[in-house]
Amino acid sequence: MSQTLRLPDFRFPVTDAGYVLSDLLTPTVRLGVTGLSRSGKTVFVTGLVQALLERNAVPEFAALTGIPGLKVYLEPQPDDDVPRFAYEDHLAALNGAEPHWPESTRRISQLRLTCEWPAQDYARRALGLPHRLHIDIIDYPGEWLIDLALLDQSFAEWSADALHYAQTSADPTIARAFLEFQTAHPATEPADEAVAIDGARLFKAYLAQSREVEPSRAILGPGRFLLPGDLEGSPLITFFPLDVEKDKTARSGSLHALLERRYESYKTHVVEPFFKKHFSRLDRQIVLIDVLTALNGGAKGLSDLEHGLEGVLKAFRPGANSWLSLLLPRRIDRIAFAATKADHIHLTSHGRLEAILEKAVSRATDRSQIAGAETQTFALAALRATENVDKVSDGVTYHCVRGRPASGEKVDGRTFNGTHAAVVFPGDLPDDPLQAFDPDVARVGQYAFTRFAPPNRTAAAQVEHDGTSKPKPWGATLGAPAPGVDVGSRQDWPHIGLDRIFAFLFGDHLP
Numbered sequence: 001m002s003q004t005l006r007l008p009d010f011r012f013p014v015t016d017a018g019y020v021l022s023d024l025l026t027p028t029v030r031l032g033v034t035g036l037s038r039s040g041k042t043v044f045v046t047g048l049v050q051a052l053l054e055r056n057a058v059p060e061f062a063a064l065t066g067i068p069g070l071k072v073y074l075e076p077q078p079d080d081d082v083p084r085f086a087y088e089d090h091l092a093a094l095n096g097a098e099p100h101w102p103e104s105t106r107r108i109s110q111l112r113l114t115c116e117w118p119a120q121d122y123a124r125r126a127l128g129l130p131h132r133l134h135i136d137i138i139d140y141p142g143e144w145l146i147d148l149a150l151l152d153q154s155f156a157e158w159s160a161d162a163l164h165y166a167q168t169s170a171d172p173t174i175a176r177a178f179l180e181f182q183t184a185h186p187a188t189e190p191a192d193e194a195v196a197i198d199g200a201r202l203f204k205a206y207l208a209q210s211r212e213v214e215p216s217r218a219i220l221g222p223g224r225f226l227l228p229g230d231l232e233g234s235p236l237i238t239f240f241p242l243d244v245e246k247d248k249t250a251r252s253g254s255l256h257a258l259l260e261r262r263y264e265s266y267k268t269h270v271v272e273p274f275f276k277k278h279f280s281r282l283d284r285q286i287v288l289i290d291v292l293t294a295l296n297g298g299a300k301g302l303s304d305l306e307h308g309l310e311g312v313l314k315a316f317r318p319g320a321n322s323w324l325s326l327l328l329p330r331r332i333d334r335i336a337f338a339a340t341k342a343d344h345i346h347l348t349s350h351g352r353l354e355a356i357l358e359k360a361v362s363r364a365t366d367r368s369q370i371a372g373a374e375t376q377t378f379a380l381a382a383l384r385a386t387e388n389v390d391k392v393s394d395g396v397t398y399h400c401v402r403g404r405p406a407s408g409e410k411v412d413g414r415t416f417n418g419t420h421a422a423v424v425f426p427g428d429l430p431d432d433p434l435q436a437f438d439p440d441v442a443r444v445g446q447y448a449f450t451r452f453a454p455p456n457r458t459a460a461a462q463v464e465h466d467g468t469s470k471p472k473p474w475g476a477t478l479g480a481p482a483p484g485v486d487v488g489s490r491q492d493w494p495h496i497g498l499d500r501i502f503a504f505l506f507g508d509h510l511p
């Protein structure tokens with residue numbers, strides 16, 4: 001379809017050919033969004049897209065993108081073989097009469113946003129070509145990054161590491177069934193598919209349980225055992241680590257040979273294609289991290305976090321001669337690290353949260369000796385579910401948050417069902433970020449973070465009510481339940497930090 005763009009001094013028809021040309025001239029920024037399971041990727045992508053599309057209802061975005069004539073719209077994504085990010089479904093979950101958090105990321109997905117604004121230069125105006133920028137968002141599980149390490153490891157090396165971790169679990173019962181099975185099946189026994197299937201199932205169950213009990217073990221892979229995407233049931237993930245100390249060379253027809261072949265196929269058919277096809281084409285990256293949960297694990301929680309960050313940084317900025325550098329023709333030049341769910345804590349602690357993450361990132365950067373990428377840390381709540389409330393008790397001011405605790409959450413001994421609001425004192429983060437890393441100061445479980453239901457934005461801005469027409473003050477005691485209310489209307493998108501993150505990641509591409 002051809003159309004005519006009217007300019008004050010030029011009248012050139014913009015034909016299909018014009019748009020094809022414009023498409024060729026349109027720069028594309030590919031943003032990778034990653035983080036471990038439940039770190040907040042789905043909510044972040046939904047929130048960012050919503051804030052851009054409805055920027056007039058999000059004051060910070062209206063100010064940030066105040067480009068005269070700016071249009072932002074969704075377009076068909078460029079890669080037909082990658083599932084589309086289900087933005088509309090996720091938004092519907094958050095916008096429903098009974099809002100609920102959307103379904104989390106389980107595989108890679110993609111979405112294309114296009115920003116368009118009138119041409120300012122003579123040549124473009126003469127040709128009737130507006131400026132455009134494609135933003136391709138690629139959401140993928142952080143668990144898949146774990147596999148990077150496998151590229152440099154043989155089956156024997158990986159097996160030795162994996163068995164060592166299993167044997168040193170904090171809770172030995174978790175790995176027992178798998179280790180007993182593995183011991184009962186020596187590497188030299190004849191290959192048997194049923195053994196491969198049973199062993200893989202037990203290994204997978206142990207990995208999943210292990211990360212529940214010890215969050216630091218979340219970085220144990222292979223990644224597809226945790227989030228298989230569309231590989232569920234595939235022979236590609238039907239293997240497990242074997243003790244091959246005494247059987248260094250796999251004999252043809254042995255269990256060792258079968259599992260080694262599967263392991264190598266996993267690398268060739270799963271890991272390499274992911275890095276080549278998706279990862280290597282990223283320009284910018286955001287890594288979402290549940291720092292609050294790490295903080296609640298005391299100094300060890302943060303040291304585990306640093307360890308995980310080191311691995312992530314190595315993936316994004318591989319050393320010049322590493323395996324991965326051969327796979328990556330270009331390198332990511334900006335990486336945002338975001339501490340998600342910042343609405344679980346009071347405004348006064350947001351800067352402290354950023355400072356703690358900043359420390360963890362810079363220490364990991366020093367240790368992994370990577371350089372060249374610009375990094376910045378942020379406190380983020382892609383959809384803010386709480387408000388800040390100060391409560392005074394016995395002359396002491398407590399910095400609290402108020403929201404609707406999610407169904408099943410306990411506050412002050414009371415179990416919530418997701419409909420009533422409560423005022424919660426989560427604790428104040430330390431002023432000096434180093435205290436969070438100090439084993440003598442940082443204790444396990446020292447904070448009281450509550451999971452909140454998403455805000456109910458169908459209710460227009462209102463104050464808490466007790467059923468009469470008289471507004472009621474905030475909850476009478478810390479953690480006291482109160483009738484469920486939320487602030488704002490459906491267009492509003494309350495958040496913390498989305499605009500700053502957008503400016504860091506894309507600001508240099510906008511006028």
Ligand code: GDP
Binds near residue numbers: 383
């Ligand atoms: P993913 O697995 O990385 O895709 O994680 P999700 O985006 O699905 O988020 C996991 C869970 O974290 C959600 O179900 C929410 O409970 C919580 N969550 C994520 N983002 C926010 C946020 O901005 N505020 C609050 N309060 N909770 C959030």
